[in-house]
Amino acid sequence: MTFAAPTNLVPAQESTPAPEVASFNVKAGLAQMLKGGVIMDVINVEQALIAEAAGACAVMALERVPADIRKNGGVARMSDPRMIREIINAVSIPVMAKVRIGHIVEAQIIESLGVDYIDESEVLTPADESNHINKHDYKVPFVCGCKNL
Structure with a gap:
């Protein structure tokens, strides 16, 4: 019996590399740049x-004020990616x-x-609510807003 290698596999040299992540110090430094400034909610x-x-x-x-969405019985989700991209392309400040x-x-x-x-x-x-996102898996830093300290 002979063995034939499968032809539908991706060769190892063409595999997708693991995602890059930024160090904690880089992420924390980026977030520190916002201290003392005003972050405006925009739609x-x-x-x-x-x-x-x-x-x-x-x-x-x-897209809308999350409290208004919930008050009307809706689910407040992430904003429309198209709208976010338009804002990114329009301004020079962080989004x-x-x-x-x-x-x-x-x-x-x-x-x-x-x-x-x-x-x-x-x-x-x-x-x-029990399992938050592992922020270390991302290149982009996370910030934390809250309703109550």
Whole structure:
């Protein structure tokens, strides 16, 4: 009996490399740059440009106010990726976006868009309250907003 190597496998040299991650010191240093500045919540490019012109140190891209979404019985999810990308392309200041607690795929999508910071946010409807995202798996630093200290 002879053995034939399978032809449908990807050769080892062409495999996808493991994702790169930034060191904790790099991520913490980037977040420190926001200290003392104003981060404005914006829902479109026009508001992002106004925030930038007014001196905001960063903008948080939101489709709608999460509290209003929940009040009306909806699920507050990450914002539309198209809207986030439009804001990124329009301003020169850092752009942040929120993801639901425990929603790894939302964080991967947001990171792939090129945001400067991710907020795993308790103001959005949690996907998994017990298991938060492992922030060390991402190149993009995470920030933390909260409802109550």
